[in-house]
Structure formats: C-alpha cells, structure tokens
Amino acid sequence: MIRWGILGPGHIAHKFAKDLLTVPDATLYAVASSDQQRADEFAGQYAIPHSFGRYEDLLTLPELDVVYVATRHIRHHDDAVMLLNGGKAVLGEKPFAMNLAQVQHMVDTARSKRVFLMEALWSRFMPTLLKARELVESGAIGQVTGVRADFGFKAMFDPEGRLFDKKLGGGALLDIGIYPLFWSYFILGMPQSIKATATFGSTGVDEQVGIIMTYADGEMAILDSTLRAKTPCEAFVYGTEGLIKVHGRWHESTSLTVERIGEEPETHTFERATFGYNFEAKHVMDCLTNGQTESPLWSLTDSLNLMTLLDQVRAEAGIEY
Amino acid sequence: MIRWGILGPGHIAHKFAKDLLTVPDATLYAVASSDQQRADEFAGQYAIPHSFGRYEDLLTLPELDVVYVATRHIRHHDDAVMLLNGGKAVLGEKPFAMNLAQVQHMVDTARSKRVFLMEALWSRFMPTLLKARELVESGAIGQVTGVRADFGFKAMFDPEGRLFDKKLGGGALLDIGIYPLFWSYFILGMPQSIKATATFGSTGVDEQVGIIMTYADGEMAILDSTLRAKTPCEAFVYGTEGLIKVHGRWHESTSLTVERIGEEPETHTFERATFGYNFEAKHVMDCLTNGQTESPLWSLTDSLNLMTLLDQVRAEAGIEY
Numbered sequence: 246m247i248r249w250g251i252l253g254p255g256h257i258a259h260k261f262a263k264d265l266l267t268v269p270d271a272t273l274y275a276v277a278s279s280d281q282q283r284a285d286e287f288a289g290q291y292a293i294p295h296s297f298g299r300y301e302d303l304l305t306l307p308e309l310d311v312v313y314v315a316t317r318h319i320r321h322h323d324d325a326v327m328l329l330n331g332g333k334a335v336l337g338e339k340p341f342a343m344n345l346a347q348v349q350h351m352v353d354t355a356r357s358k359r360v361f362l363m364e365a366l367w368s369r370f371m372p373t374l375l376k377a378r379e380l381v382e383s384g385a386i387g388q389v390t391g392v393r394a395d396f397g398f399k400a401m402f403d404p405e406g407r408l409f410d411k412k413l414g415g416g417a418l419l420d421i422g423i424y425p426l427f428w429s430y431f432i433l434g435m436p437q438s439i440k441a442t443a444t445f446g447s448t449g450v451d452e453q454v455g456i457i458m459t460y461a462d463g464e465m466a467i468l469d470s471t472l473r474a475k476t477p478c479e480a481f482v483y484g485t486e487g488l489i490k491v492h493g494r495w496h497e498s499t500s501l502t503v504e505r506i507g508e509e510p511e512t513h514t515f516e517r518a519t520f521g522y523n524f525e526a527k528h529v530m531d532c533l534t535n536g537q538t539e540s541p542l543w544s545l546t547d548s549l550n551l552m553t554l555l556d557q558v559r560a561e562a563g564i565e566y
Numbered sequence: 567m568i569r570w571g572i573l574g575p576g577h578i579a580h581k582f583a584k585d586l587l588t589v590p591d592a593t594l595y596a597v598a599s600s601d602q603q604r605a606d607e608f609a610g611q612y613a614i615p616h617s618f619g620r621y622e623d624l625l626t627l628p629e630l631d632v633v634y635v636a637t638r639h640i641r642h643h644d645d646a647v648m649l650l651n652g653g654k655a656v657l658g659e660k661p662f663a664m665n666l667a668q669v670q671h672m673v674d675t676a677r678s679k680r681v682f683l684m685e686a687l688w689s690r691f692m693p694t695l696l697k698a699r700e701l702v703e704s705g706a707i708g709q710v711t712g713v714r715a716d717f718g719f720k721a722m723f724d725p726e727g728r729l730f731d732k733k734l735g736g737g738a739l740l741d742i743g744i745y746p747l748f749w750s751y752f753i754l755g756m757p758q759s760i761k762a763t764a765t766f767g768s769t770g771v772d773e774q775v776g777i778i779m780t781y782a783d784g785e786m787a788i789l790d791s792t793l794r795a796k797t798p799c800e801a802f803v804y805g806t807e808g809l810i811k812v813h814g815r816w817h818e819s820t821s822l823t824v825e826r827i828g829e830e831p832e833t834h835t836f837e838r839a840t841f842g843y844n845f846e847a848k849h850v851m852d853c854l855t856n857g858q859t860e861s862p863l864w865s866l867t868d869s870l871n872l873m874t875l876l877d878q879v880r881a882e883a884g885i886e887y
Binding site for chain 2: 349378380393395397399438440441442444445446452453455456457458459463464465467469471472474476477483484485487489490495504545
C-alpha cells in the first residue's frame with residue numbers, strides 16, 4: 246500500500262486522482278490546498294481521509310509516502326523542496342520548475358536527503374510512446390533521420406488567467422511546448438544546435454513557439470506549439486526505411502502507425518479506460534517499493550536535460566517570465 | 567493554337583509533355599536537348615515535329631509561341647535569358663534560377679523585351695490549393711494563425727547525381743524545400759523573420775532543412791524538407807476556428823479537409839487524370855492569348871519574393887552552391 250498526498254487540487258489533480266483510483270495498492274490519503282474549503286471538497290469527492298488548508302501540513306503525516314505536486318508552475322520548486330526537506334517523496338508536475346537553477350536545487354535537495362523525486366512526465370510512461378521507441382530501437386524504420394511533433398490548442402483568452410500571465414509562467418512553451426521538446430529528447434537525446442522563435446500575445450506571453458534542433462548525425466527535430474489554434478497534435482519519427490506516426494493527441498495517444506516504405510501501414514492500439522496518469526503513478530510506486538530514490542526510466546538527469554532545453558529555447562526565442 | 571517548345575527533355579519534361587497532350591489548343595511543336603539523339607527520341611515519343619541538338623536552335627522557329635525550360639537548376643537563368651532575348655515566351659521550371667540576382671536579370675530581360683515569363687510554380691494552379699486559399703479567404707477557419715508544410719522523400723544516394731552535387735544546385739532546399747516556402751508565401755505572404763537550419767550530407771549538399779518564419783500579426787510558418795526520409799508531405803493552415811489539411815502529397819494533392827472546431831470534418835476532392843502540369847500550362851496559354859507578358863496569378867514579383875525567401879534561408883542555414 247502506498248499512501249498518496251495531493252498538493253494543489255486543481256484541474257489536473259482531479260484527473261490524476263481519478264486515475265489513481267484504478268491503480269492497485271494506491272491510496273489517496275491526503276490533500277492540501279491554500280484554501281481549506283477547496284481541500285475539503287476535493288477530499289470529499291475522492292474519500293480522502295486528510296485535508297489541509299496549508300501545504301506544509303502534509304508533513305504532519307509520517308505515514309504519507311509520496312506527494313503529487315500539481316500547483317502552478319511558479320510554485321513547483323518551492324513546494325517540492327519543502328516536501329523533500331520534510332522527507333516526503335515527490336512526483337512533481339511538469340514543467341518541473343521555472344528554470345534549470347530551480348531544478349538543480351530540487352535535485353540537489355532530493356539527493357542530499359536521499360528522498361525520491363521524479364518529474365510527472367506522464368507521456369514517458371504511455372504504452373503507445375514506449376512502443377514507438379521500441380520500434381525505433383528495433384530498427385523498424387531504419388536509421389532515424391528526424392522527429393516532428395506539434396501541440397496546439399485554442400486557449401480561451403483570459404488576460405487574468407494563468408496561461409496568459411507572464412508572472413505565473415504562462416505561455417505556450419512551459420505548458421505545452423514542453424511536450425514536443427520531450428518527444429525530441431525521448432527519441433534523439435540532446436541536440437547539437439537549437440533555433441527557436443516565439444510570437445507573443447497582448448499580455449506578453451509566448452503564444453506560439455517554433456523550434457528546430459539538429460543532432461550529431463544530422464538528424465533534425467521540427468517542433469511547434471501554439472495557444473492560438475487547434476493543431477493535429479501528432480508526433481512522428483522519420484527514418485531511412487519508413488516513419489512512425491503517433492496519432493493525435495500524441496502525448497496521451499492510444500495508437501500509432503508504422504509506415505515502412507513499400508509496405509502496408511501497420512497500426513498498434515493501446516486502449517485504456519484512464520486519462521493515462523496511472524502509468525506514471527504505478528512507476529513511482531514501484532520505485533518506492535524497491536527503495537529507489539530516482540526513477541531509472543525518467544531520471545533526474547533527464548529532467549535536468551529537458552529543463553536545459555527549455556532554458557535554451559527561451560534564450561533563443563526571447564521568452565522571459 | 568499555342569505551339570510549345572520544350573528545352574531539356576528530362577524526367578519532368580516527360581510528365582509535362584504528357585499533361586500538355588490533354589490541354590485543348592496546345593501543340594507540342596519543338597524539343598531541344600544538348601544531345602540530338604535525346605531530342606529525337608523525345609520528339610518521336612510525343613510526335614513533335616521539330617527536334618534540335620542545340621538549345622538556341624529553338625529560336626529558328628518564328629512560329630514557336632512559348633518554351634518550357636526544364637534543364638538543370640544551374641542552367642535555368644541562361645536558358646531563359648537566351649530565349650527571352652530571342653523573343654520567346656518562357657515558362658521556367660522552379661527554382662526559377664540559382665539566386666535573386668539571376669531572377670532579377672531574367673525579369674529585367676522579360677520586361678525590357680516585353681516577352682512573357684513565368685515560373686513553373688505548378689502547385690500555384692492546383693484546384694486543391696486554390697480551394698484551400700479560397701476557404702482561408704472566406705473565413706472558414708477564422709483568423710489564420712500559421713501554416714505548416716513538410717516535403718520529404720528518400721532519395722537514392724548517388725554521389726554523382728544532380729541531387730547530391732553542390733555545383734549543380736543539389737540538395738533539399740532548391741528541389742523540394744521550395745514547396746513549403748511557396749505554401750507559406752501563398753497563404754501568408756512575406757515574413758518578418760526567418761530562422762533556418764540545414765544538415766548536410768557527405769557530398770556537402772543540404773539534405774535536411776528546417777524553417778521557422780513569423781509574420782506581422784504573429785502568425786508562424788513551420789516548414790521542413792528532407793532527402794533522407796519519406797515524410798507525410800502534408801500542408802496545413804491553422805486558424806482560430808479550425809484548420810485546413812491538404813492531404814499528401816500536398817503540392818500535387820487532389821483533396822483537402824477542413825476541420826472546424828466542434829464540427830464534422832469536411833473533405834473536398836478534385837480528381838484528375840493528369841500529373842497536374844496542365845493547369846499551369848493552360849494558364850500560360852490564356853496569358854499569351856490575352857497578350858499578357860506576365861501572369862496575374864503567379865507574377866514576376868511573386869517569383870522575386872520566393873527567391874528572396876530562398877536566398878534568406880540559404881544565408882540563415884549556411885547553404886552554399
């Protein structure tokens with residue numbers, strides 16, 4: 246039995262909580278919000294025994310095993326560090342923090358305290374994306390020549406909302422641009438060069454971001470994200486003998502198609518009844534059960550690398566928070 | 567009746583000639599190659615009355631109305647200028663020439679001689695792409711936020727071949743990268759900023775090219791082309807109320823789908839029995855019949871603009887010939 250706490254009972258926490266109900270041996274044990282009533286309502290909805298109106302009260306429960314941090318981007322660092330210093334294992338929503346320095350500090354804290362810490366890069370644990378990488382590694386599409394991924398949705402413009410507020414880390418890059426970057430990293434690792442451009446909306450946030458990266462063997466990544474339009478949200482791996490297409494929306498996809506040149510396309514489907522947060526949650530629980538303080542599948546080095554890419558894109562595209 | 571000449575009876579000239587057979591009032595009247603036998607064979611195949619082993623011999627036929635120039639990239643400028651100076655109307659294959667200075671010289675020559683000149687940007691005349699722009703202009707997808715297009719195929723590596731020879735203008739950009747650039751220009755016009763990256767193969771040509779451009783209202787173009795892999799070859803226009811997807815291979819496509827947010831997708835199909843060169847040929851004939859020396863649909867200014875973009879991408883990506 247692993248006892249979960251939830252810090253920040255917002256939209257994403259609801260989806261996470263629902264998925265957690267499907268994971269064997271997972272117990273929703275505590276929830277904390279800056280607003281006691283909000284915490285109580287969330288607790289009532291999921292039959293959670295402990296609810297708090299202060300984040301740090303989660304530390305009053307010695308039997309609590311791990312906390313899922315789902316606060317706003319700008320709080321991720323402070324909330325994670327508070328929990329780690331209190332000895333709590335942390336699964337921290339993406340973006341893991343606002344910049345590399347913050348992530349480095351979180352990693353240093355976790356390592357010095359010997360406490361488990363992982364970025365909630367849920368797509369990393371999706372069976373469909375794992376299958377894509379397995380196919381790539383098996384040589385199904387020959388030598389990889391590049392990747393492409395887009396992520397765009399039409400955000401309701403709300404100048405007061407988090408997504409359009411620079412001070413809260415709003416904009417496309419941290420919210421959704423991180424997914425195409427993850428895809429490139431998942432398939433190709435770290436690039437040799439990065440070019441990136443953003444266009445900005447009336448509140449100053451990056452509403453559209455385009456990224457081109459190149460790699461040691463001349464591979465190329467073409468990535469884009471936007472808050473202005475619904476795009477297909479497809480991810481591709483291109484190879485010398487064919488391509489893999491992960492169907493939209495790829496970051497949570499249940500199917501992919503392999504198109505080998507000269508052959509009939511072949512589709513692999515991975516139906517599920519959840520949003521898909523159960524896979525990362527299950528992995529965290531396995532790590533905790535095994536006494537691991539770091540995931541072997543999405544390591545802290547992976548998180549540092551991904552944030553390094555985000556920082557480099559910001560610098561290239563002139564995105565500031 | 568319009569009498570056509572063909573200069574450079576290669577692969578593309580064969581397709582053009584076949585399509586021309588379907589165009590009312592078009593006559594294949596002459597063909598010229600640097601190799602008389604090659605010209606004769608082509609003439610025999612399409613029942614062309616005149617065949618020459620020297621390009622300039624086309625000028626010996628006063629009744630010849632227009633010449634389709636389908637030589638190698640590096641010859642386009644010289645061949646077009648020779649014909650224009652001889653008073654022949656010219657439809658010149660893309661890339662129109664190797665750089666902006668050459669295109670400017672061709673344009674100056676045509677204008678001073680008052681002779682018709684047009685770039686063979688055949689996709690510009692495809693009913694499917696015209697429909698896409700008509701839909702955009704009618705507001706079918708709201709305000710345009712950006713475009714995306716890819717063009718990739720797995721080229722057989724031949725270090726002696728034109729496509730891999732820098733001196734012959736080989737590489738992805740001039741051969742196929744021009745199509746995504748055309749798409750962006752066709753929908754959004756000239757950009758405010760361009761970032762581009764290329765990766766190079768063993769012979770030094772650009773084998774992969776990625777391009778990001780931004781526009782006055784924050785629109786973005788995401789374009790990529792590659793000789794290393796077969797990519798979907800799809801083109802998109804994104805808008806605030808939906809998207810238009812031109813199905814692969816988009817530059818010669820017979821169908822597109824409009825996906826308006828919250829509505830069922832709607833597909834428009836334009837079947838044809840030709841490769842699609844007939845549309846540009848028909849337009850050239852209309853211009854000649856009307857006494858026009860420049861196309862109102864794909865003007866010389868359009869060609870100058872497209873070559874300006876190609877030159878800027880080259881400079882950004884470090885592509886040299």
